Amino acid sequence: MPAQTALTLEEQAIYEWQMTVPGMGEEGQRKLKSASVLISRVGGLGGLVALELAAAGVGKLVLAHGGNLRASDLNRQLLQTHDHIGKPRMESILRRLNELNPRCEVVGVSENVSEKNADSLVAHADIVVDAAPLFQERLALNAAAFRAGKPMVECAMHTLEATVTVFAPGKTGCLACYVPEIPASWTRQFPVFGAVSGTAACIGAMEVIKLITGIGESLAGSLLSMDLSTMQFRKVRLPKRADCPVCGR
Numbered sequence: 001m002p003a004q005t006a007l008t009l010e011e012q013a014i015y016e017w018q019m020t021v022p023g024m025g026e027e028g029q030r031k032l033k034s035a036s037v038l039i040s041r042v043g044g045l046g047g048l049v050a051l052e053l054a055a056a057g058v059g060k061l062v063l064a065h066g067g068n069l070r071a072s073d074l075n076r077q078l079l080q081t082h083d084h085i086g087k088p089r090m091e092s093i094l095r096r097l098n099e100l101n102p103r104c105e106v107v108g109v110s111e112n113v114s115e116k117n118a119d120s121l122v123a124h125a126d127i128v129v130d131a132a133p134l135f136q137e138r139l140a141l142n143a144a145a146f147r148a149g150k151p152m153v154e155c156a157m158h159t160l161e162a163t164v165t166v167f168a169p170g171k172t173g174c175l176a177c178y179v180p181e182i183p184a185s186w187t188r189q190f191p192v193f194g195a196v197s198g199t200a201a202c203i204g205a206m207e208v209i210k211l212i213t214g215i216g217e218s219l220a221g222s223l224l225s226m227d228l229s230t231m232q233f234r235k236v237r238l239p240k241r242a243d244c245p246v247c248g249r
């Protein structure tokens with residue numbers, strides 16, 4: 001993590017409540033202010049990760065998401081507004097985050113993560129968050145994060161199920177350990193409620209905050225699986241695969 005930056009009086013006032021969380025203090029807040037986080041896709045899932053991290057006082061967010069807003073995005077993409085249909089998603093994302101926290105430096109990249117741009121995007125952040133709907137993007141980000149030795153918070157959802165885990169290079173396996181190839185049946189459009197993608201997002205944001213500040217216990221090495229239809233939540237160990245094409249020998 002980078003050198004810490006002091007808090008202004010205004011920041012001390014804004015983050016007063018969360019600085020009283022045991023283990024946080026002003027030092028934890030300075031760590032958040034000094035940190036940078038890359039989020040791959042800022043839609044129903046990544047948009048809420050960005051919102052929570054901006055609210056918590058993370059100093060810099062690098063956001064990758066291309067395309068224009070569609071009407072069908074509005075059931076979950078809470079950084080968007082109705083009047084923005086047909087216009088670039090990134091414009092709303094930057095405006096809404098700035099309204100909440102003008103002290104947060106937000107770099108918007110109107111492209112989705114690919115094998116071409118993954119390394120240069122990952123270079124701009126201490127931690128990466130994977131919230132992309134397509135496995136091509138997820139696996140490209142996973143490989144780049146592993147090459148750069150940076151932790152990746154992996155958030156996913158489908159119908160009423162959501163999962164969150166953390167991959168820490170050198171300590172845990174990676175996404176390619178358990179998704180060795182792209183499932184043939186996967187499609188870009190899938191069943192989703194905003195409340196389900198938002199659940200994965202808030203838990204993913206908390207994992208980022210824990211990684212930066214050192215409070216609590218990271219999900220690294222475990223997968224949290226949540227079934228919102230039955231409200232059964234469970235944690236399973238996620239083994240590293242020795243023959244993984246990315247993190248194996």
Ligand SMILES: [Zn+2]
Nearest residue numbers: 174177244247
């Ligand atoms: Zn692996």
